[in-house]
Amino acid sequence: MAAVTELSFLLFALINYIHAQERIIIQKERSSYTFKLPENTNSCLISRSVGEEKLVLWNTSDLWSNSSSVPEDLKLRLVSSVKTSSYTILNLTHSDSGRYREECWTEGNVTHENNITITVCTTSTDGRYIGAIFGETVDLPCEGAADNLDVQWLKQDSRYETWSRVFGDKTTSVMDNVRERYQVVTDISDLRVSNVTATDVTEYRCLVMNQQQCVSSYTVKLRLRYEVIYHSVGETAVLPCTITDSTDEQPPRWSNQISRYLGQQKQTVPSVDQNYSLVFSSLMLNHSGWYDCKVSGRRQQYYLVVCPKFGPPAVELFSEGEEVTLRCRDWRKGWWHHWFIKSHRTEGRIFSLMSNQRMSRVSWYYDNGILVISNISVGDAGEYWCAVYDGVSQCLSIDRTVLMMQMFPYHLY
Structure with missing residues (x-):
């Protein structure tokens, strides 16, 4: 019983911690954002921090009076709903970016607190899915990044839909627990995730910044590949x-x-x-x-x-920069075939050559069962497999070829 009570307390503390975290919101310019405040409260205060200065935007109990603290430009874009206790800022501009705080009182007691960071970007683009398997290293692209602009990377907690800052600029990680696994490739601003784990499989956002202004927001979703x-x-x-x-x-x-x-x-x-x-x-x-x-x-x-049980593999020797041609000898026996690599640099993991992003120099000629690797390097060493399948995707045979670096003996004169 004590164990159940302790577990319940830990779960309650975890939920409270998640809700107490700062929420990071990315909105496109000229879109809107709604503050959803709790009902049955006497009054709520919305404030925004600009640097060290805290600016009180409005008090919900005194919103539309002549003495209201709401700035005139904001009052023209503010819409309230009495039924849902919500307040919406329309036609967002870059000047609306900043740290906001919600505070609500009931009978003199604070009953609601919430911290929100809103970043308004000129453009917002949904990116693409990037596939990875556990233990792999993968690069997440940042579209629109340039050398003279700063980049910020955000990571979403897929379970609670909160965002964490992975990198505040191109070189400094702000997540200490993943500092060694997360790196920004400085020349292209990609986020490199090493040794992918379950916690990495989520959505990421790259913010391209010009000084303090967000130029664009680009979304990349990291998903598990089979x-x-x-x-x-x-x-x-x-x-x-x-x-x-x-x-x-x-x-x-x-x-x-x-x-x-x-x-x-x-x-x-x-x-x-x-x-x-x-x-x-x-x-x-x-x-x-x-x-x-x-x-x-x-x-x-x-x-x-x-x-079926496969025999010993063939061995091919290569030198740096050469072009190597591999042949799938039994490709005519089945309905289709597929090439895979068991790479030395990935600790024996097997990757499909069609989905492996590192194999850009590989050409697969499906009509004759040939695989060509151009400008070969030491990193291409490994075991290449060609699996031949029948009409119901059952394996009929497999060809294996081991690529090894040519080792030239030293000559004594």
């Missing part, structure tokens, strides 16, 4: 579920698109271990397919490929 897991028949496979955290009320659930095959042989049915990983003790070809681990609206997805 991870390819390769195995051969008879092996054991483990699909980790690493998206859980201490606040989840329910354990994660696994689902798949081949459930009609499961249960045919008891020894091949996957099980879930104490870490919520999905475990296959003896893989079969028909275990290939999509597997999802879901918890609290978050999802981690795998594509499991089970191929």
Whole structure:
């Protein structure tokens, strides 16, 4: 019972902490913003801080009188709603940017406090989705950034819809707990996220600033990309579920698109271990397919490929700057084929060459099963796999080629 009471107290403290945090709002120029104040209060005060100076904008109990403190230019753009106790500023300008504070009283006691930072930008653009898998390093682009402009990066807490400042300028992190994993690429202002974890999978905003004025706001959403897991028949496979955290009320659930095959042989049915990983003790070809681990609206997805037992890989040697051609020998035997890389620099993780952002120098010629890597470098070393599939996406065969740097022996004269 004591443990339940303690847990309830911690959850209450967490919720209060989240609501006490400063809310960061990004609004487009000439749009509007609404202050939603609690009902049944005697009066509320809205103030704005400009530097060290605190400017009282208005008191809701004395809003429209001649002695009201509301600036005339703001009063013309202010709309109130008695029914919902809301106050809307219309036609926002850059001068409306700043730190706002809401304070409300009931019978002399403060019953509501809220801190808000509003940044009004000239333009606001929804960006694109960037995919990553856990442990990967990914760059988030900042569209519109230039060398002579400052950049601020914000990160959204996807659970509570609050924003945190990741970087206040191009070089200084303001999140101490992630200082080593978050870096701004100074020449292009991209945000580099190293060793991606579940807490990184959310929405980011890049604010392009000209002195104190926001020129543009650009949104980038970091999402989990499916991870390819390769195995051969008879092996054991483990699909980790690493998206859980201490606040989840329910354990994660696994689902798949081949459930009609499961249960045919008891020894091949996957099980879930104490870490919520999905475990296959003896893989079969028909275990290939999509597997999802879901918890609290978050999802981690795998594509499991089970191929017939493969023999030793071919070995190709290369020198820096060369062009290397790899061939998928069995590509004619199936309906389609796909190239993957097991890179040395990613600790053995397997990436699709179609989605790996690092492989911009790779050309895939689908009609003849050829893969060409131009201007090859040491970082391209690794094991390249070509998987051949039949009409129901079952693996028929796999070609493996290991690319190794040519090591020239020293000659003694």
